[in-house]
Amino acid sequence: MSFINFARREIHLKLVYWGVGLGGKWTNVRAVLRANVPGYDGAYPSVDDVVELPPTAFDAEGRSLVLRPFLHLHLNPGALRRSPSRELVVRGADGLVLVCDSNPSSWTGNLEFLAELDAWLERSGVALSELPHVVQYNKRDLPEALPVDVMRATFNRHGAPDFEAVATAGHGVLETFAAIRDAVLAKGLR
Numbered sequence: 001m002s003f004i005n006f007a008r009r010e011i012h013l014k015l016v017y018w019g020v021g022l023g024g025k026w027t028n029v030r031a032v033l034r035a036n037v038p039g040y041d042g043a044y045p046s047v048d049d050v051v052e053l054p055p056t057a058f059d060a061e062g063r064s065l066v067l068r069p070f071l072h073l074h075l076n077p078g079a080l081r082r083s084p085s086r087e088l089v090v091r092g093a094d095g096l097v098l099v100c101d102s103n104p105s106s107w108t109g110n111l112e113f114l115a116e117l118d119a120w121l122e123r124s125g126v127a128l129s130e131l132p133h134v135v136q137y138n139k140r141d142l143p144e145a146l147p148v149d150v151m152r153a154t155f156n157r158h159g160a161p162d163f164e165a166v167a168t169a170g171h172g173v174l175e176t177f178a179a180i181r182d183a184v185l186a187k188g189l190r
Contacts, residue, residue: 002014002094004067008068009066009068010067010068010069010070011067012070013069013071013072013094013095013184013185014072014074014095015071015072015073015074015093015094015095015096015097015180015181015184016075016076016089016095017073017075017076017096017097017099018075018089018090018096018097018098018099018113019076019078019099019100019101020078020101020106020110020112021078021109022078022101023078023099023106023109023110023138023139024101024136024138024139024165024168025075025076025097025099026044026045026075027173028097028099028136028165028167028176028177029073029075030042031167031170031173031174032073032173032174032177033045033073037050037051037052045073045074045075050070050071051070051073052068052070053068053069053070054068055067055068055069071181071184074089074093075089076089076090076113077089086116086120087120090120091120091124095131095132095183095187096117096128096132096133097135097176097177097180098114098133098134098135098136098155098160099138099167100136100137100151100155101139102137102138102139102140102142102145102146103139103142103144103145103146104144104146107146110155111154128158129157129158132180132183132186132187133158133160133180134160134161134163134176134183135152135155135156135160135161135162135163136162136164136172136176137151137152137163137164137165138165138167139165139166139167140171140172161179163175163176
């Protein structure tokens with residue numbers, strides 16, 4: 001859930017990267033932090049790793065304010081034994097990047113993680129269709145990568161913006177981030 005601190009003129013938004021273990025979430029977030037956080041050292045993202053964006057004009061109740069947006073990036077743990085903590089990660093999300101692994105061996109895992117996400121969002125009273133989200137088809141460089149049209153039909157049920165990516169090479173990563181950033185800011189600043 002977004003949090004606005006009017007005294008400091010800040011809006012804080014929670015952005016979650018969601019997907020199977022080893023699907024590319026961490027590689028995505030690390031690339032985003034390298035591009036947006038001065039001095040980021042490439043370490044595993046922590047709660048202190050926040051993307052500060054340029055001030056944004058905001059009109060609330062007839063008042064013109066300038067807010068500094070901060071995006072707090074989170075990623076779900078992929079290991080099965082960490083399943084209970086995944087619900088905490090997605091709770092209160094303002095936006096979500098669904099990172100789908102294009103490797104055929106990850107098909108079932110992708111489906112399970114999407115079903116888990118839907119169930120937790122439903123328990124929170126939110127539907128994925130209502131939450132700003134984008135879909136990324138990662139590992140497009142694999143020779144056996146699943147066809148994008150097959151993945152799109154299965155994982156992009158709501159017609160969200162979607163992107164092909166090779167996160168290890170940085171392809172499609174910043175485009176994915178820009179799309180979710182803009183969607184989250186548009187909704188958070190309404």
